[in-house]
Amino acid sequence: MKLPVAFEEKMKDLLGEEFQDYIDCYEEKRYYGLRVNTLKISVEDFQKICPWKLEPIPWIENGFYYDGDSIQPAKHPYYAAGLYYLQEPSAMTPANRLPVQPREKVLDVCAAPGGKATELASKLGREGVLAANDISSSRAKGLLKNLELSGVGNLLVLSEEPGKLISYFREYFDKILIDAPCSGEGMFRKEKRMVKAWEEHGPEFFSKIQKSIIAQAAEMLKPGGMILYSTCTFDRRENEETILSLLEQFPEFEICEMKGYEGFRPGIPKDDREDLVKTVRIFPHCMKGEGHYLALLKKGSEGCENTETNLERQKKQTVPGSAGGLKKIPEELEEFLGHLTLPLDPSRLDLKKERVYYMPAELPDLKGIRFLRTGLLLGELKKNRFEPSQALAMYLKMEEYDQVLNLSVEDERVHRYLKGETLDVSDLCSNSSQKKQKAGSGRKQKDKGWSLVCVDGYPLGWGKLASGTLKNKYLPGWRWQS
Known part of the structure; x- marks a missing residue:
């Protein structure tokens, strides 16, 4: 594979004696990954019914390698049941290393096609809120399908510029994941077309976008909350320098250690910031996966001006059950709900035209924002009948x-x-x-x-x-x- 000369020179400087090992890895086959959806099935139970030979991905508890040359997991009924998601092994790492807990409010800023968002949802369970955003409405449609296939109900699927979200979600989220748009250097082996894209829009182009996105996300994070920033590139401008720009603009942030693995390489210190070594670099010649960069950051309380005012404003905007509940549940809907053993809070039911939704609790006022889905679509009220949705079927347990x-x-x-x-x-x-x-x-x-x-x-x-x-x-x- 012919790589751009400028890229090779940069990698020689970055890797030193390991450069040839990196070049040699281009002769190896790419790795295919399957991540078990623990929102629907445990890893142990999936292994009992799985029809293929799988090899565990050692740094991902619910991740496995599979032979992509001989099997097609996307053509199996278990895929249609949402029991797993097909994802490149290194790309599983960001959502895995963001410590999400049930009942938290979580944002995936650049979420399409949904590989990371679906894992964040599995960590939340059926509690809390998952906001999944992608600026492209066409990509957001694919994101919504993957979230519904995975059985996610406590969701918002948004399609907005991250900057516009600030006025709705200022200091609202407990955890934020930013898998930022990048020059894609870590994916050259997997997708050769990325080389041409790199030549058209390189690191300098993307670093400006990344610095803007991470600063916008910082304003949406609660004090004490955490951001996981990731890219699939090697360039320092897109990685360590983006983190430095955040720390300079928001000194209340600090870099956190994350769970390690023997193949992880430390980030590169810069400008006397030795704590950048706590960030993680993944190289394809060191691990069985493609290239990635990750940084876990925590927002402290120092420097957070007007925090109380912001939180008070958010509380005023938030309506109980997000929708206030239906004043009267239609008879045909009530009859259908009688077949469910799933406990539903009536105050969280919402009717938009003929469609009935079950909303996450404690949402802010979303008027004026562009979204594809708020909450779980239960189904539609037709003339004298209720038709349950595909999303509800995927959400339910048998x-x-x-x-x-x-x-x-x-x-x-x-x-x-x-x-x-x-x-x-x-x-x-x-x-x-x-x-x-x-x-x-x-x-x-x-x-x-x-x-x-x-x-x-x-x-x-x-x-x-x-x-x-x-x-x-x-x-x-x-x-x-x-």
Whole structure:
């Protein structure tokens, strides 16, 4: 692979004696990664049902390598059930190293296509708020699909300039992840087209954008909160110098240690800031993954002027349950909700035209902001009926709905369902097998109405059951083509 001369000279200066090892790694195959979605399944349970040979990624607890030349995990029903996300191994590191806790408010500033946002959501569980933003509306649509596929409900999917978010979310978030747009030097081996892009827009172009984004994020972080900044490039201007610009502009920030790994390399000190060695560099000749840079920062209370005023203003803007609740729950919605064992707070239900949402708690007033989704879309109110959404199906656990069609992954009807076909399921409705699947649910199995279709106990979508036939309600835009 021919690399730009200017890039090679920079890497010689950066790596010294290791430069040839770095060049030699371009002859190696790229590494493929699979990250288990612990929002839906534990790592141990996934390993029991996984049909392929996997190798653990040693610095990612729920990450595995797979042979991308011989298997296609994206074509398996478990992928359609959201049990895992396909992600380059080094790219799993930022979300893994940001210490998110349940009930926190978390922002992923540049979130598309969703690899990091879905992992942040798994750490939150069903509590707190995940705001996932991408300035590109087309990329944000793909982000929304990946979040819904992963079963995330406590979300906001935004499509705004980060600077515009400040007035809505000043000192609101406990944790912020910035996987910043960058020159992509760490991805040259994986994606050769990145070399041409680097020649068109190099580090100097991106460093200005990065410094702006990290400064904007600093204003949205609570005192005591943490930012994880990352890039997939090697250039000091995009990495250590971006961190320096933040520290100069916001002296209340400090660089934190993060959980290590033997292949991690320390950041490069600059301008007497020896603490930059706490940041992390990932090189593809040192680890089985592509290039990355990470810095974990904490915001102290010193220098945070008007903090009390900001927090008071935010409290005034926040409405209980985000939407105030429906004054009266429509009869058809109430009938459907009766089939759920999932506890829902009525004050967090919101109706926008025909669509019903379950909102995260304690949201600020979002009027005037551009977003694709606020909260979990439960479904739509049609004439005299309620139709549950694909997002709700992916959010639910099998035991949280009282009418289930649970198919084995070996059943050819699983693939037919994912293609959108009508299914004959009379064998599942005419004997006791279906009741056994729901053992312990305490609910009587019916043979008509909305059914949650599952594969090996994990939801795929909805179907409308009548007389042993399942009318397919799998979301048309998600259907398999072959």
